[in-house]
Amino acid sequence: MLVGRESERRTIATVLAAARVADSRALVLAGEAGIGKTALLQEARSLAGEMRVLSAQGVDSERYVPFAGLLQVLRPVLGLLEDIPAAQRTALASALALGPVPDQEPSRFAVGAATLSLVARAAEDRPLLLLVDDAHLLDAPSAEALVFAARRMLSDAVAVLVAVRPDEPGARVLDSLPVLLVPGLDMAAAGSLLATAGDPVARERLQRLHQVTAGNPLALLELCDQLERLDDLPPSAPVPVPEQVTRSFLRRVSGLPRAARTTLTVAAADPSSLRTVLMAARRIGVRDPTLASAQDAGLVTLAGDAIEFRHPLVQAAVYADAEPALRREVHRALAHVVDPTDVHRLTWHLSEGAAGPDEETAALLERVASEAAARSAHTIAMHAYERAAVLSLDPGLVPRRLASAGEAAWLGGRTDRATELLGEALSARPAPLLRAHVQELQGAVQLRAGSVDLALQILTRAAIAVAPLEPERAVRINADVVHAAFYLMDPGAAMEACRRIDRLLAGDISPATRLLGRSASGMAMVLAGAGAAGVDRLREAAYRLVVPDPPAAERFRLPLRLQGALWLRGTGPEREVVADTLESMREDAAVALLPYLLMQVARDAATSDRWDVAESSYHEAARLAQEIGLTTDFAVSVAGLAIVEARRGRAGAVAEHVEAAGELAARNGVRLATVWLAFAQGDLAAGSGDLESAAEHYTGLEELLAATGLSDPDQSCAPELVECLVHLRRGPQAVEVAAGFASRAAAKGQSWSLARSARAAALCADDPEPDYREALELHAETPDGYEAARTRLAYGAWLRRARRRVDARPLLVSALETFDRLDATPWADRAARELAATGETVQRDGAGTRVELTPQERQIALLLAQGRTTRQAAAGLFLSPKTVEYHLRHVYLKLGISSRAELAERFTGRGE
Numbered sequence: 030m031l032v033g034r035e036s037e038r039r040t041i042a043t044v045l046a047a048a049r050v051a052d053s054r055a056l057v058l059a060g061e062a063g064i065g066k067t068a069l070l071q072e073a074r075s076l077a078g079e080m081r082v083l084s085a086q087g088v089d090s091e092r093y094v095p096f097a098g099l100l101q102v103l104r105p106v107l108g109l110l111e112d113i114p115a116a117q118r119t120a121l122a123s124a125l126a127l128g129p130v131p132d133q134e135p136s137r138f139a140v141g142a143a144t145l146s147l148v149a150r151a152a153e154d155r156p157l158l159l160l161v162d163d164a165h166l167l168d169a170p171s172a173e174a175l176v177f178a179a180r181r182m183l184s185d186a187v188a189v190l191v192a193v194r195p196d197e198p199g200a201r202v203l204d205s206l207p208v209l210l211v212p213g214l215d216m217a218a219a220g221s222l223l224a225t226a227g228d229p230v231a232r233e234r235l236q237r238l239h240q241v242t243a244g245n246p247l248a249l250l251e252l253c254d255q256l257e258r259l260d261d262l263p264p265s266a267p268v269p270v271p272e273q274v275t276r277s278f279l280r281r282v283s284g285l286p287r288a289a290r291t292t293l294t295v296a297a298a299d300p301s302s303l304r305t306v307l308m309a310a311r312r313i314g315v316r317d318p319t320l321a322s323a324q325d326a327g328l329v330t331l332a333g334d335a336i337e338f339r340h341p342l343v344q345a346a347v348y349a350d351a352e353p354a355l356r357r358e359v360h361r362a363l364a365h366v367v368d369p370t371d372v373h374r375l376t377w378h379l380s381e382g383a384a385g386p387d388e389e390t391a392a393l394l395e396r397v398a399s400e401a402a403a404r405s406a407h408t409i410a411m412h413a414y415e416r417a418a419v420l421s422l423d424p425g426l427v428p429r430r431l432a433s434a435g436e437a438a439w440l441g442g443r444t445d446r447a448t449e450l451l452g453e454a455l456s457a458r459p460a461p462l463l464r465a466h467v468q469e470l471q472g473a474v475q476l477r478a479g480s481v482d483l484a485l486q487i488l489t490r491a492a493i494a495v496a497p498l499e500p501e502r503a504v505r506i507n508a509d510v511v512h513a514a515f516y517l518m519d520p521g522a523a524m525e526a527c528r529r530i531d532r533l534l535a536g537d538i539s540p541a542t543r544l545l546g547r548s549a550s551g552m553a554m555v556l557a558g559a560g561a562a563g564v565d566r567l568r569e570a571a572y573r574l575v576v577p578d579p580p581a582a583e584r585f586r587l588p589l590r591l592q593g594a595l596w597l598r599g600t601g602p603e604r605e606v607v608a609d610t611l612e613s614m615r616e617d618a619a620v621a622l623l624p625y626l627l628m629q630v631a632r633d634a635a636t637s638d639r640w641d642v643a644e645s646s647y648h649e650a651a652r653l654a655q656e657i658g659l660t661t662d663f664a665v666s667v668a669g670l671a672i673v674e675a676r677r678g679r680a681g682a683v684a685e686h687v688e689a690a691g692e693l694a695a696r697n698g699v700r701l702a703t704v705w706l707a708f709a710q711g712d713l714a715a716g717s718g719d720l721e722s723a724a725e726h727y728t729g730l731e732e733l734l735a736a737t738g739l740s741d742p743d744q745s746c747a748p749e750l751v752e753c754l755v756h757l758r759r760g761p762q763a764v765e766v767a768a769g770f771a772s773r774a775a776a777k778g779q780s781w782s783l784a785r786s787a788r789a790a791a792l793c794a795d796d797p798e799p800d801y802r803e804a805l806e807l808h809a810e811t812p813d814g815y816e817a818a819r820t821r822l823a824y825g826a827w828l829r830r831a832r833r834r835v836d837a838r839p840l841l842v843s844a845l846e847t848f849d850r851l852d853a854t855p856w857a858d859r860a861a862r863e864l865a866a867t868g869e870t871v872q873r874d875g876a877g878t879r880v881e882l883t884p885q886e887r888q889i890a891l892l893l894a895q896g897r898t899t900r901q902a903a904a905g906l907f908l909s910p911k912t913v914e915y916h917l918r919h920v921y922l923k924l925g926i927s928s929r930a931e932l933a934e935r936f937t938g939r940g941e
Contacts, residue, residue, distance in 0.1 A: 031072050032225060032246075033218025034065065040209055041073045041190065045080070048188035049156045051911060055179040055189035057164075057203050060211035062271045062342045063247025066192035069211065070160050073190050080156045080188075081105075083148075087166030089344065090299045092199070093413070094373045095406030096124045098171030099144065102159065106151040113150060114904045117143035124170070124404045137405045137441060138657075140170065141177025142907050148178055149185050149909035156186035163341055164191045165199035169408035169441075172202045179206060181908050184915035213244020222246055223253055241273075247340060251277040275346040281326045282347060291355075292318040296329065297348035298359045299378070300336040305366055312362040357382045372397055373409075380416050388422035395430060398437065407441030410434075415450065428459035432467045439470060442657055444478045462502075465495035469506055476513050477625075477659045481698040485513040485522055492529060500533045504542050507533070508549035515556060516661060518700040518737045518744070523553035544570040558740025560777025624654035624662035628669060635673055636781065637812035640851045641887055641936075644673050648884035649906070661699050664690040668705035675713035676815065678855040683713050700737065704730060708746050715753060716855030724753040731766070742773040742782035751789040752823065764793045780810040788820045797827055818847035822856065826863050834867040841867065849873055882923060889916045893929060894936040 031038070037058075044054040058066045074082055085101035103125070110118050121143035122128035151157055159179075164172060179189045193200045195208075214222060219239050223230045230238065230253060242248035251274050282290060292310045295318075299305065303320070310318035320336070323329045328347075330337045338344040348356070360382035367374050376397045379390040398413035414434035421427045435450035451474070454467045468491035475484035488510045496503035507526040514523035527550040534546050551566030631646035647670035654663035671686035687706050694702035711726035727750035734745060747770035754763035767789040774786035784807035791800035801824040808817035825840035841864040848857035861871045882890060885906075892902040899917075903910040921927055924935060 031065075031068050032222045033214050034069065034072075037069055037209065037211065038072060041069065042076060044188045044190065045073065045076055045158065048080070048158065048186050051184050051186045053182035053185045053187045053189075053909075053912075055182075055206050056191070057206045057208045058190065058192045058211050059195040059200070059208050061196075061245065062194060063245050063274055063340065064211050064213065065246045066211055067162055068246070070162055070190060070192055073158065073160060073188075077158045080158045081151060081154070082158045082160065083151075084160040085162070085167070085171075087161070087163035087199075088300075089166050089341070090301060090374070090377075092166055092168050093377050093409050094168055095401045095404055095409045096126075096140070096168065096171050096174075098161070098167035099140075099174050100125050100171075102161070102171075102175065103144070103147060106147060109147060109150050113143060113146035114900070117146050117904065120405065121147065124174075124406070126404070137170070137173065137407055138177065138907070140405050141174040142904065144174045145178035145181050145907065145909055146904065148187060149182065149903075149911060152186045152911075157188070159187065159189045161189075161191045164193045164203060165197035166341070167199065168406070169199070169202065170406040172199065173408075173442075176202055176205060177907075181912065183909070183912040185909045185911040213242065214246060214249070215244060219244055219246075219249055222249060226250055227253075245274075247342070248274050271342060275342055278328065278343045278346050279350055281328060282323075282350070285322050285326060288315050288317060289319060289322040291315050292320055293323050293328065293347055294351045294355060295359050295363070296320060296323075296336050297338075297344045297351075298356065298381075299363050299367070299374070300329075300338065300344065301374075303331060303334045303336050305363065306336065308366040309359065309362040312365060313358050357384055372400070376413070380420065383420055385420075386422040387420045391417040391420040391422070391426070391430070394420065395433075398433065402437055402440070407437045408443065411437040411441060411443065411446070411450070424457075425460075428454045428457035428463055428467075431457055432459065432463060432470070435467070436470055439474050444474060444658055447474050448479070461494065461498055465491045465499070465502060465506070468494075469502075469509070472506075472509060472513070476509070476516065477661050479660070479697065481513055481516045481661060481700075485510065485517055485519065488513055489522070489526070492526065496529065496533060500536055501538060501542050504530055504533050504538060504546040508545050511549040511553045515552065516665070516699055516701050518556075518704060518734070518739050520553070520557035520737065520739050520741075524557045526550075527553035527557075555777065556739055556741050558773060558776055560741065560773075560779065560782075564777065564779060624650040624657075624659055624666060627653075628662060628666045631666070632669055635669065636816075638814040638847075638851065640673055640677075640815075640853075642891060644670065645884055645888040645891055647673065649888055652884075660693060660697055661702075664694040664697070664699045664702035665705070668694065668702040668709065671706055671709035672712060675709040676716065676853050676856070677851075678713070678716055678853075680713060680717070683709055700733070704733060704744060707733070711746055711749060715749060716853075720753045720757050724750060724757060727753060740773050740776070742770060742777055742786070745770060745773065748785040748789040751792050755792045760793065767793050780807045781813060781816070784808045784811065784820070785816060788816075788823060791827075792823060797824075801827070814847045815851055815853065818844040818851075818853075818856070818860075821847075822860050822863065825860075829863060829867050837867050838864065838869050842869070845871070845873065882920060883916075886916050886920050886923075889913055890920045890932060890936065893917065894933045896933070 040056070044056050047054045058069055060066055074084075083102050083105060085098045087098060091097040103121075107125075107127070110122065113121075117139060119128070120139035124140045124143075148157065148159065159175075161167065161175065167175075175189075175191075189206075191203060191206070193203055213219075216235065216239050219242075220230065220235050223235070238249060238253055242252060282293065285293065288310075291313070292306065292315055295310045295313075296306045306320070307318045320329055320331060324331050328339055328343050330339070351359070360378040364375055364378035364382055367378065369375060372393075376390070376393050379387075380394055383390050394413045394417035398410040398417065401407070401413060402410040411434050414430050414437055418427050418430035418434065421430060431450055431454035435447045435454055438444075438447035438450055448471070451467050451471045455464065459467060468487050472484045472488035472491065475481070475487060488506055492503050492506040492510055495506065507530045510526040511523050514520065514526065530546045530550045534543055538546070547566050547570035551563040551570065554560070554563030554566065627646045627650035631643045631650065634640065634643035634646060647666050650666035651663055651670065654660075654666060667686045667690040671683050671690075674682040674686070687710065690702055691706055693699070694706065707726050707730040711723045711730065714720070714723035714726060727746045730746050731750060747766050751763045751767045751770075754760070754766065767786070770789055771786045774782040784804045787800045787804035787807060791797035791804065794800055801820065804820045805817065805824070808820060811817075821840040821844040825837040825844060828834070828837035828840065841860055845857055845860040845864060848854075848860055857873070861873060865871050888906060889902055892905060893899070897905070899910045899913050902908075903913045906913070920932070924932070926932060926935060
């Protein structure tokens with residue numbers, strides 16, 4: 030019977046009521062041990078009524094059993110597995126050991142995505158309540174999967190209630206969910222609780238007891254007849270409630286017979302089976318093991334083969350009170366009697382029973398870690414590898430096991446721990462090839478989630494050191510150096526890597542690695558200004574590298590393998606391979622790889638007429654990168670988004686993006702993001718007519734690029750700076766900037782940069798018409814409508830000033846239509862003013878009435894307009910189908926449409 034708790038009851042009832050009308054809610058009940066969290070979960074279960082209830086109980090002995098908690102939750106709905114996407118089904122079946130381990134190790138997010146899909150599917154039949162008690166004791170992969178799912182449900186008939194002790198390490202994974210702090214009972218409720226449990230307590234004693242326990246229900250019940258022990262304390266003295274309750278339980282334990290106390294210690298180490306506990310107790314010399322007296326003392330409840338401690342504090346107190354030697358002896362005994370096929374439990378007991386190095390146990394731990402990693406239980410793999418290293422008898426095995434622990438930590442999203450473990454692996458004096466592998470991993474960690482400068486240094490050292498030993502690996506690591514140099518905007522480092530790659534490729538290198546090397550060296554040459562030769566290398570290799578399912582060892586390099594193809598900005602069937610790869614990564618829930626690829630797709634879309642695709646892809650990339658701690662990808666994606674929003678005149682959004690990414694980019698050396706943010710601020714100022722400010726931003730950007738030595742014209746804002754300088758009547762400076770850009774564009778030899786160069790030349794020329802015409806011819810070879818419209822606007826404005834109004838009008842009309850279609854409002858307004866000045870009546874269909882969809886709405890609309898089903902869109906965006914339907918309803922209302930056909934027509938008609 031629940032006493033008091035009216036506020037908490039109302040909150041829980043609200044959560045359940047919302048779920049019944051498809052308004053998903055998640056709530057963490059946080060409080061100290063004994064505060065009544067379990068009672069509140071039981072109350073929720075009693076209120077559930079017709080709802081399907083899924084539940085799990087965190088158990089200390091299963092914290093290192095991969096997905097043990099998730100299996101508890103999902104077991105009743107596993108019959109619906111066939112209803113979720115195939116890739117997710119495979120990942121979940123592997124994680125829960127329901128099927129064979131797949132050839133391609135699933136990402137840790139694939140299991141979370143599958144959990145989301147399965148829970149959402151179950152809720153389609155009837156509302157669902159998901160309860161987890163003692164969630165801080167769940168195995169980490171289960172907790173991560175459940176949080177992943179809970180955060181992404183919006184319009185599903187699902188309520189999630191989780192009870193946790195907030196001060197426990199295992200509680201941190203739940204930090205992103207809403208929290209309800211559960212306080213102690215008030216005085217009246219405390220009196221009612223004690224009266225319900227036995228005789229009423231006198232008011233004076235109740236006041237003292239309430240003061241001492243702060244209303245903790247378990248403490249009230251345990252200490253109500255022990256106030257004399259507390260009377261010696263000053264009234265204001267703090268009393269740690271769990272500590273006092275623990276002492277109370279231990280006093281009961283001390284009154285048990287010796288055999289019962291020892292047997293209870295065995296049960297505290299592993300309460301999964303009474304039979305197993307009794308067998309282990311006999312192995313350590315207990316002649317007649319029993320828990321009957323412990324049950325009589327109210328410490329445990331026995332039901333068949335099941336053992337349940339009265340409270341987790343009892344189990345923790347008994348285990349902690351045992352001498353370390355006894356605990357090790359207990360674990361060794363349990364290792365002899367547990368089911369040998371339960372490898373994770375067996376290994377845990379062997380590990381805890383080891384008093385020093387034990388190679389047999391270390392080898393078994395390594396095997397368990399490998400199996401856990403294959404099931405995406407990377408956190409458990411990390412702990413097992415690390416413990417294996419500690420127990421290793423052979424010092425030569427220590428660095429390998431620490432390196433594996435570091436890699437598992439990185440794959441599990443624990444960047445700081447990965448850095449520590451990989452550092453320990455290097456300190457353990459690994460062999461040269463292993464040292465290179467560790468440095469390769471360190472470089473990957475720093476490049477995606479740390480210092481790009483440090484990543485470049487680590488990867489360069491590794492590439493040089495490993496070249497005489499393993500040229501294939503040296504080529505791959507040098508390709509990573511080029512990748513880092515791109516983020517860092519360091520063409521010098523990129524070209525050094527290029528030269529090393531060229532020397533290595535002169536030897537016996539496999540075709541696949543050769544392609545990677547040629548593509549990476551081509552990118553280095555583009556960065557350094559040898560654009561034409563670099564582009565030739567990219568064309569030779571880039572598209573052949575893009576395969577939806579690369580070798581497992583190359584999965585983390587997939588963004589690099591795709592980057593070259595996207596740099597070519599080509600069209601045709603080759604680009605479809607890039608789209609197929611993106612779709613494959615969505616299906617496989619390759620969340621750690623998606624942000625970088627989405628950023629590149631967005632950058633590509635931003636240099637075409639697909640600005641809405643660019644905006645939604647940048648948003649998604651930034652959201653995913655922030656969620657999983659990929660700071661570099663986050664900074665670059667936000668900076669790219671800032672450019673699109675600047676050209677649309679959204680000053681507030683640009684300021685937010687500069688604040689979100691500017692300091693992060695500077696601190697971590699992500700110069701690419703710094704460059705793009707400066708570009709965005711210049712574009713925003715230019716669009717608003719603040720040419721002085723625009724010129725200042727553009728000049729600063731060009732000086733930064735010059736300081737780095739980067740000569741790729743695609744990163745330059747020189748044409749924009751030229752236009753500002755011309756309008757500011759700084760002609761000589763404009764001519765100088767235009768000439769410098771022209772040489773770089775000519776060296777690269779691609780139409781996009783050559784067209785921009787021709788426009789800059791026209792702005793400086795006395796007779797600009799030939800240059801404008803050349804620019805337009807070159808624009809026709811690229812998909813970038815915005816750049817073509819900027820040229821038409823400048824050309825039309827010159828024609829109007831030259832009193833050739835009839836010639837100016839078609840150019841200005843075309844520019845206006847493009848700017849309006851792209852929602853480039855500042856430039857559309859400027860084109861409209863120029864057109865009106867020719868005497869033309871300006872008609873802007875829909876101008877100023879564009880419907881603003883949220884980033885999530887736009888992502889969903891784009892995917893559905895491309896022909897995907899609701900379930901396919903949900904799987905691709907890691908949402909539930911109901912959440913997709915919720916957003917789709919808003920899209921329909923905002924756009925004034927009512928069907929998928931109208932949606933496709935609306936987006937196709939706008940070129941999106």
